[in-house]
Amino acid sequence: MTFTYILQLYVFILAGFVGYFVITRVPPLLHTPLMSATNAISAISIVGALVVAGSRYSLVASVLGFVAVACATINVVGGFIITDRMLRMFKSDKPGDGPPAGGGA
């Protein structure tokens, strides 16, 4: 039992390092999309919410689970859409550089 927690601690620390090294390289230009992206990603707590909402623990737990699923879904749906909307706006003025520009070498 305790061994599982130690293993999870390893995962947590290592993921934290990966996050640190990846995210320090995100330019200030994209800090707002970064924030909204990590927000959408952390809505992965929907996974826990789904289990609570569907496990028939008790009526109280089911209702709490329902609200949790709704909140997390708001962030999943809204978060990914708005991040994409933002990223779509970032365009380069060099032809062929931006993602939708097309026709680049």
Added chain:
Amino acid sequence: MSARDLLTQASYLAASVCFILGLKALTRPETARRGMQLAAVGMLLAIVGTLIVERIVEYQWILAGLVVGGAVGYPLGTRVPMTAMPQRIAVSHMFGALAATLVGVAEYTHHAGLGGAHAAAAEALTRPQMAALGFEVLFGALTITGSFMAFGKLQEFLPGRPITYRGQNVVNVAAMAGALGLWLYLIAVPEATWAFWAMLVAALVIGVSFVLPIGGADMPVVVSLLNSYAGLAASATGFAIGNTVLVIAGALDGASGFILSIIMSKAMNRSFGNVLFGAFGAPAAASGKSAEGLVAKPITAEDAAMQLAYAGRVIIVPGYGMAVAQSQHAVRELADLIEKRGGEVKFAIHPVAGRMPGHMNVLLAEANVPYDRMYDMEEINDQFTGADVALVIGANDVVNPAAKTDKGSPIYGMPVLNVEQARNVIVMKRGMSPGFAGIENELFYADNTRMLFGDAKKMLTQLVGEVKAA
């Protein structure tokens, strides 16, 4: 492990990889969009992988939650204007924290045998599990109310200025110590339900009392910090329910928020502690030089337009004032006109300009300013010497030279844009009121500075008209 479990775990592993690759793609604007689409696929995989878990025996609550969440989330994603981005981010931190906290509360009530019916089936909480659950609820709950307060300040239904009272820090620290004490007690005695509820309430109160004394201009730090807390709460959920993808995604989010808050604090030359406990505001106004005897030199829109129309190199410095006046489109139009006449326009962006990290970049991008024209402070700071005109739009403290020269100034040591080094400086501002920090700005009285008073949008529209005619 059954085949179903294996499938679920595989979906979680795939999701984790997608998330990391997605964030990696965010390091470049060309790859960012594709990366986030990959992350969204990862999310979908994890959701589908969870829906087949054997413990899930009924779907009506799940379906209802998905429908309600989708119905609310879709307009929040598609309709919210870019100018409302800071409050949109704050409110999404609230939803994220709410989800994590509710999962924690539901798990606790289940294991503690509250809620009747099937309660007997649950085994008691182990200590490590209780530690994780407690942490999740503690950080989740304070993020809920803290984000709500930040949302209120940004949406302006709460006053943006710091709200302080005597002994505030003592109260905050005592509340935090109390909540941590309850947490420790719960780890020792997991079945002490009163302590669980008391901790939940204490955490909700802490969220309110920590954010109230923090002023509008410090919001970038608070919003980043809350981002980090929401991530940590999600990670703790993962520990509590033994779910690795949650641990990983939460750690990524936590790291990101933490890095952003450090960057923001550095850009203001203030420590974390100072932002959280400093309540920089009214009391600081006394220090710094006073502007008595100095006269700011106003300029008319016609004269400003002449300067801009015949300038070779122009650097535009946007600030929160541009966001307030929603004048980013007019700014772009002006920049286009100057470029058409053969001038070169660059945008200089201070890391804490606006109300959240990257705020100005998003607004300019919305107005179709290509990102290659937007420069970070370090990239552009030595280019002001070669600029004919520096146009400051609604920025104040981030261009105050006192940060470099006046040791008595409250913002001394904060990195600022070297605007005063440009040959001519035009400052667009509503009036002579000092900036958020309550400090006079010497830049406004400098020999090469001219003040263009008025609403940024109106003034910019006038400038555009005049430059066209020039």
